[in-house]
Amino acid sequence: MLKIGKEQFKKDYIEKFIEMHGTELSEGTDYNKYEALAGLTRDYVVKMWLSTNKRYNDTGEKQVYYFSMEFLMGRMLGNTLLNLGIRDVCKEGLSDLGIDLERLEEMEEDQGLGNGGLGRLAACFLDSMASLNIPGHGCGIRYKRGFFEQKIIDGSQVEAPENWLKNGNVWEIKKPDKAQIVKFGGHVRVERRDGHLIFIHDDYEPVLAIPYDMPIVGYENDTVNTLRLWSAEPLSDEFDFSSFSRGEYSKAIEYKNSVEAISQILYPDDTLYEGKILRLKQQYFFVSAGLQSIIRHFKNNGVGIRDLDEKMAIHINDTHPALAIPELMRILMDEEGLGWDDAWRITTNTISYTNHTILAEALEKWPIDMFKRLLPRIYMIIEEINERLCGQLWNRYIGQWDKISRMSILSDGYVKMAHLAIVGSHSVNGVAKLHTEILKKEEMTDFYYLYPRKFNNKTNGITHRRWLIKANPQLTALLIDTIGDSWIKHPTDMEKFERFAHDRSVQGRLYDIKRDNKVRLSNFIKRTQGIDVDPDSMFDVHIKRIHAYKRQTLNCLRIMALYNRLIENPNLDIVPRTFIFAGKAAPGYYLAKNIIELINSVANRINNDPRVNNIIKVVFMENYRVSLAEKIIPAADLSEQISTTTKEASGTSNMKFMMNGAVTIATLDGANIEIRDEVGDENIIIFGLTEREVLNYYQTGGYSSTSILSSNAILKQVVEDLMNGQYSSDKDKFKPIYESLITYNDEFFVIKDFDSYIKAQGRADILYRDFTEWNKIAITNIAHSGIFSSDRTIQEYATGIWGSGYLYKNL
Numbered sequence: 001m002l003k004i005g006k007e008q009f010k011k012d013y014i015e016k017f018i019e020m021h022g023t024e025l026s027e028g029t030d031y032n033k034y035e036a037l038a039g040l041t042r043d044y045v046v047k048m049w050l051s052t053n054k055r056y057n058d059t060g061e062k063q064v065y066y067f068s069m070e071f072l073m074g075r076m077l078g079n080t081l082l083n084l085g086i087r088d089v090c091k092e093g094l095s096d097l098g099i100d101l102e103r104l105e106e107m108e109e110d111q112g113l114g115n116g117g118l119g120r121l122a123a124c125f126l127d128s129m130a131s132l133n134i135p136g137h138g139c140g141i142r143y144k145r146g147f148f149e150q151k152i153i154d155g156s157q158v159e160a161p162e163n164w165l166k167n168g169n170v171w172e173i174k175k176p177d178k179a180q181i182v183k184f185g186g187h188v189r190v191e192r193r194d195g196h197l198i199f200i201h202d203d204y205e206p207v208l209a210i211p212y213d214m215p216i217v218g219y220e221n222d223t224v225n226t227l228r229l230w231s232a233e234p235l236s237d238e239f240d241f242s243s244f245s246r247g248e249y250s251k252a253i254e255y256k257n258s259v260e261a262i263s264q265i266l267y268p269d270d271t272l273y274e275g276k277i278l279r280l281k282q283q284y285f286f287v288s289a290g291l292q293s294i295i296r297h298f299k300n301n302g303v304g305i306r307d308l309d310e311k312m313a314i315h316i317n318d319t320h321p322a323l324a325i326p327e328l329m330r331i332l333m334d335e336e337g338l339g340w341d342d343a344w345r346i347t348t349n350t351i352s353y354t355n356h357t358i359l360a361e362a363l364e365k366w367p368i369d370m371f372k373r374l375l376p377r378i379y380m381i382i383e384e385i386n387e388r389l390c391g392q393l394w395n396r397y398i399g400q401w402d403k404i405s406r407m408s409i410l411s412d413g414y415v416k417m418a419h420l421a422i423v424g425s426h427s428v429n430g431v432a433k434l435h436t437e438i439l440k441k442e443e444m445t446d447f448y449y450l451y452p453r454k455f456n457n458k459t460n461g462i463t464h465r466r467w468l469i470k471a472n473p474q475l476t477a478l479l480i481d482t483i484g485d486s487w488i489k490h491p492t493d494m495e496k497f498e499r500f501a502h503d504r505s506v507q508g509r510l511y512d513i514k515r516d517n518k519v520r521l522s523n524f525i526k527r528t529q530g531i532d533v534d535p536d537s538m539f540d541v542h543i544k545r546i547h548a549y550k551r552q553t554l555n556c557l558r559i560m561a562l563y564n565r566l567i568e569n570p571n572l573d574i575v576p577r578t579f580i581f582a583g584k585a586a587p588g589y590y591l592a593k594n595i596i597e598l599i600n601s602v603a604n605r606i607n608n609d610p611r612v613n614n615i616i617k618v619v620f621m622e623n624y625r626v627s628l629a630e631k632i633i634p635a636a637d638l639s640e641q642i643s644t645t646t647k648e649a650s651g652t653s654n655m656k657f658m659m660n661g662a663v664t665i666a667t668l669d670g671a672n673i674e675i676r677d678e679v680g681d682e683n684i685i686i687f688g689l690t691e692r693e694v695l696n697y698y699q700t701g702g703y704s705s706t707s708i709l710s711s712n713a714i715l716k717q718v719v720e721d722l723m724n725g726q727y728s729s730d731k732d733k734f735k736p737i738y739e740s741l742i743t744y745n746d747e748f749f750v751i752k753d754f755d756s757y758i759k760a761q762g763r764a765d766i767l768y769r770d771f772t773e774w775n776k777i778a779i780t781n782i783a784h785s786g787i788f789s790s791d792r793t794i795q796e797y798a799t800g801i802w803g804s805g806y807l808y809k810n811l
Helices: 006-021 030-059 077-084 087-096 101-107 117-131 241-245 249-263 273-300 305-311 324-335 340-350 368-374 376-396 401-407 417-423 433-443 445-450 464-470 473-483 491-500 504-529 552-568 590-607 626-635 653-659 672-679 691-700 705-710 713-721 735-741 750-769 771-783 790-802
Strands: 063-067 071-074 111-113 136-141 149-153 156-160 180-184 187-193 196-202 205-217 224-233 312-317 351-354 365-367 414-416 427-430 455-457 538-543 577-582 616-621 638-641 663-666
Touching: 006 030, 006 087, 030 077, 030 101, 030 205, 030 224, 063 117, 063 273, 071 117, 071 224, 071 626, 077 087, 077 101, 077 117, 077 205, 077 464, 087 101, 117 136, 117 205, 117 224, 117 312, 117 464, 117 790, 136 273, 156 590, 180 273, 187 376, 196 324, 196 376, 205 249, 205 273, 224 249, 224 273, 249 273, 273 305, 273 312, 273 324, 273 365, 273 368, 305 312, 305 340, 312 324, 312 340, 312 790, 324 340, 324 351, 324 376, 324 417, 340 351, 365 368, 368 376, 368 414, 376 401, 376 417, 401 445, 414 417, 417 445, 427 433, 427 790, 433 445, 433 455, 433 672, 433 691, 464 473, 464 626, 464 653, 473 491, 473 504, 491 771, 491 790, 504 616, 504 626, 504 771, 538 626, 552 577, 552 590, 552 616, 552 713, 552 735, 552 750, 577 626, 590 616, 590 735, 626 653, 638 653, 653 663, 653 672, 653 771, 663 672, 663 750, 663 771, 672 771, 705 713, 705 750, 713 750, 750 771
Parallel strands: 063 136, 063 312, 136 224, 312 351, 351 427, 427 455, 538 577, 538 638, 577 616, 638 663
Antiparallel strands: 071 111, 149 156, 180 205, 187 196, 205 224, 365 414
């Protein structure tokens, strides 16, 4: 914990401002003042950072490297000040200087290096590793443009470049001396030397990988780990003057552009061949650069190459970094001279894999021809891995060609990345109990019976430091006033708060805190979108990536049905509600973008209808990001977790809402089940099909959305409203949604679960009217949310998978 007094901070801050801007503090803009504060904070951090790295090297602790395509870090300043233990000192010191800390925090750009839960999970995990004194570092890509900035224009999503680096990034330190070369294309020739085969990669396209390091500060423990992000640059900045002078303008800049494209944006559209190539390049780029850097580090510190698996753990977050397996094999064999058996032992002992989905669309596979041309040596290694796998399968499953083909890494013209990740790692974990069971018994059952000891569950978690202490300081103060502060370092101590579930005074304070948060969000919505919302209405919130299985469509149909009821009966007795949506749709996902159009069309209709707009409002908040979530989640009354059962691996927004006192309405999917198990059936609102019912429909059929529709007049009407001009003069505008429900038989059971959902919403309406019961439920949820801290998750990873870290040191 950094020890610094207010007066010393003020002196340091004024000096830093003058140093950076060459002018007096009174002359600076808010952004200048933010830069000075962030720069000073980084200065405070650097000494701890150097000390931490020295400690790791001196003690020889096993280090963890978390490879992820996404790190959705959000804003760094507030969280870093909090973890340093100096946020209050800084706030008071700045106030003395006439500066508002919260205003400066708003100046910072979100680091939009992710899309949703996958990236935010990675960010929470880095925070927890540092806070638990675990030597754990992140490895990813420094996307210059992030995912994209979402604009809502005429109700439709429009993607704009996310220019988060327009003013630089004060938190990063460029390390050109630690650059690595990554090789694409070319061909591989084989020579025999001294009885050994030597593989030589010729005529490749070299790409220079430049690392940018950012500090990840642990909570009040003097530990600072590293997030290393790689930027792709040409090997040489020299301009191809000869090509340009001959009029070959495109050729002159082609190499530079193709290289820099690698680290331009997250998830380029891969519906076309060029997009697929770029995605595969991205994945190999950061995996190769990261592994080369890690191995160089350990060799420089005297670690023998054969001992690497005792000194490092490589964790791959979903299949995007699965090329770590053949790349580590390549380095160990081609550069370090190991034989296959030793290289395979080290690789499999080192690498562990988290699966995040059972959706077929997300289980990556690459066309073999494309893969072979782009990564010829890596493909050769995968061929060998696959040949050895198939030999093992043949000995075990003699004559069972279908099973062997089904389990092969190379089949049907594709390289199957999930299969590679399972075969080449020592641990395969799901992220919620239900998800892990589905992996074992349904989706990956062949591999589970081949490698039963590899499979395990690690239910996701969230860092309570950002999502409670930072995002909801008033609730934090209430918890400290009632149960003390031990829960900050031991989050399961929040269970003590349940003693106050029936305390009317505590219930009243909780209600006041929630309402203050709702007023702040209402003001933000008015300022940014011009919509008046009532802070005394129920804030019914559905914020997450837009996808058919997350069922924003179900929510929207429910709102449409409620609107129809209010038109028929203006005196309908319901609790006023504000329906809040936020989330991005992938640029190439047309149905998801159509869902956004529907939500905004419904909002436009309802918000401009004086018959109902004092009872219900609909708001779609554009450009969902971490800093926006920090505003919405503490203000939510009802948390919508309504994915199709079996489709959401875990969810983490469900945990964030729970921790902030929202009541959850949910299907028995992902971690919703574990939330239900923690709080009890009476403190969560459950609806919809069960796991077995859903799997039976998928496996045996028998589901007909049109049959259900014909017997439900309310539902039939809202589905017809999609196509009758009720929400658009273009009657075909919502045809994709209509066809997904009717023509293609409702893959995600929106129609089937509609009635159950409506009844569950009726229960929410009744509960919300009962002040005592609603706040009792909210307190119970807060009290049981500590188990969903990512500190618990990371402790389980460290002891059960990585074998790293002094878990309780300084706790």
